[in-house]
Amino acid sequence: MIINIAKDFSVAPGPRFIYQGDKSGELFRTEILEKAYLEAKKNNEKITVILDGTFGYFDSFLEESFGGLKRDHEEDDVLSLFEIVSNEEPALIDKVKDFVANALNKKK
Amino acid sequence: MRISKPKYREWKKHFDYRRWLRNNRKVLSGRKDTKERPFSFKRKVFKLPSNMSLINNFDEVVKCFDEIKYLCTRKKFQYEHVYLDMSNVTNITTDALMYLLVFVKNLGKYSERLKSICGNIPTDEKCKKIVKQSGFLKYLSSASATDYSDDNLQIYIGDAVDSVKIMEVCEFIHRKLGCDRIDTRKLYGAFGEIIGNSNEHAYSTHGIWGKWLLFSRYINGRVRIVVLDAGEGILETVKRKGLFENLDLADHKKLLNAAMQLGNNRSRTGRGYRNRGLPSIRANAINGTLKNFALFTNDVKYECNLSNGQVLENYTALNRTLSGTLYYFEYYLEAEQEL
Numbered sequence: 001m002i003i004n005i006a007k008d009f010s011v012a013p014g015p016r017f018i019y020q021g022d023k024s025g026e027l028f029r030t031e032i033l034e035k036a037y038l039e040a041k042k043n044n045e046k047i048t049v050i051l052d053g054t055f056g057y058f059d060s061f062l063e064e065s066f067g068g069l070k071r072d073h074e075e076d077d078v079l080s081l082f083e084i085v086s087n088e089e090p091a092l093i094d095k096v097k098d099f100v101a102n103a104l105n106k107k108k
Numbered sequence: 109m110r111i112s113k114p115k116y117r118e119w120k121k122h123f124d125y126r127r128w129l130r131n132n133r134k135v136l137s138g139r140k141d142t143k144e145r146p147f148s149f150k151r152k153v154f155k156l157p158s159n160m161s162l163i164n165n166f167d168e169v170v171k172c173f174d175e176i177k178y179l180c181t182r183k184k185f186q187y188e189h190v191y192l193d194m195s196n197v198t199n200i201t202t203d204a205l206m207y208l209l210v211f212v213k214n215l216g217k218y219s220e221r222l223k224s225i226c227g228n229i230p231t232d233e234k235c236k237k238i239v240k241q242s243g244f245l246k247y248l249s250s251a252s253a254t255d256y257s258d259d260n261l262q263i264y265i266g267d268a269v270d271s272v273k274i275m276e277v278c279e280f281i282h283r284k285l286g287c288d289r290i291d292t293r294k295l296y297g298a299f300g301e302i303i304g305n306s307n308e309h310a311y312s313t314h315g316i317w318g319k320w321l322l323f324s325r326y327i328n329g330r331v332r333i334v335v336l337d338a339g340e341g342i343l344e345t346v347k348r349k350g351l352f353e354n355l356d357l358a359d360h361k362k363l364l365n366a367a368m369q370l371g372n373n374r375s376r377t378g379r380g381y382r383n384r385g386l387p388s389i390r391a392n393a394i395n396g397t398l399k400n401f402a403l404f405t406n407d408v409k410y411e412c413n414l415s416n417g418q419v420l421e422n423y424t425a426l427n428r429t430l431s432g433t434l435y436y437f438e439y440y441l442e443a444e445q446e447l
Contacts, residue, residue, distance in 0.1 A: 021269035056296025
């Protein structure tokens with residue numbers, strides 16, 4: 001399964017939450033990512049997420065999309081089902097991994 | 109329908125005043141003594157500073173606006189008609205125009221008696237051009253027409269995190285600097301965090317009018333971007349939320365420094381993954397994505413510059429307090445600047 005954010009969602013991804021503005025991370029997670037995740041989990045297949053082709057990403061968009069997915073499925077190893085492709089900005093792959101790893105961090 | 113005598117008097121007074129304004133432009137532009145006015149309205153002409161720039165002349169500009177606000181709200185004065193005279197302005201930057209725009213739009217809220225706010229544009233040709241091309245006049249009723257220039261993206265007022273507007277600014281940069289989408293990917297992210305932060309801090313200040321203002325200008329191989337929100341400012345927000353209870357709240361430089369650092373786990377929501385906007389903005393200033401970065405909030409200024417690979421960060425206490433937050437940064441291609 002392939003999700004190309006630029007083609008399937010927007011070339012200009014927006015903020016974290018729906019109330020903050022259009023094309024938010026919350027919208028992407030609920031409309032696209034979560035559905036794809038559940039289907040991939042059921043069929044035991046991998047999801048390739050292509051981050052290329054957009055104007056860029058706000059950190060909060062990626063955190064809410066991938067970190068939010070981890071918070072919704074705390075018990076799962078969410079990242080194991082994903083292959084992240086980012087040739088235009090390779091640092092984003094580590095960012096996404098970091099967001100998922102710290103998604104459950106609480107205030108100390 | 110008959111109207112009551114006091115109401116009629118009020119209406120007549122205002123009508124006469126408008127007619128007098130139309131017929132006495134010379135008086136208003138300072139070419140005649142303003143004392144010649146035929147009736148005694150509570151009218152005051154305020155001269156704006158000759159150097160109208162928050163970035164270069166912060167204290168004088170903010171002091172001037174504070175005085176106008178004070179005189180319009182004090183019961184002793186309570187002017188009904190305010191005239192902002194910019195005829196003596198010899199240097200003007202768009203950040204001050206944006207602040208003026210917010211100030212004019214909000215002034216009516218501070219004083220119930222205030223009926224009109226008028227003004228002129230600078231006589232200096234260079235300043236006049238900047239005012240006309242900035243889009244400042246679009247948001248006011250003015251006899252002067254707005255000019256359009258290919259080197260500006262005019263003042264934009266937003267009330268949400270508008271990713272399409274950020275995309276437009278990136279496209280403007282591509283057009284002016286001859287770079288492409290991949291070059292500005294990091295800038296898009298950093299810029300988004302700034303707009304997100306402004307949108308978050310400026311809640312309910314403008315009501316239906318908007319939350320933040322954005323202006324971009326191309327000059328000498330660089331694109332200069334200014335974002336202004338007229339909220340309560342970062343420091344006031346930090347204090348209200350009680351984010352740094354262990355710090356001295358009176359030391360604003362330290363407070364802003366703490367707000368700009370990552371790893372304080374200071375999210376009021378109790379979620380460590382939130383409230384990373386300011387540290388992310390600082391990180392982008394340090395890594396050179398936001399060049400010549402400056403942030404003014406309340407009475408503190410933060411600057412971050414890169415010089416020969418060295419990061420120079422500076423927190424400065426200001427004598428006056430800005431209502432809100434101003435972000436200034438530049439974008440240019442390194443190779444072109446070296447040439």
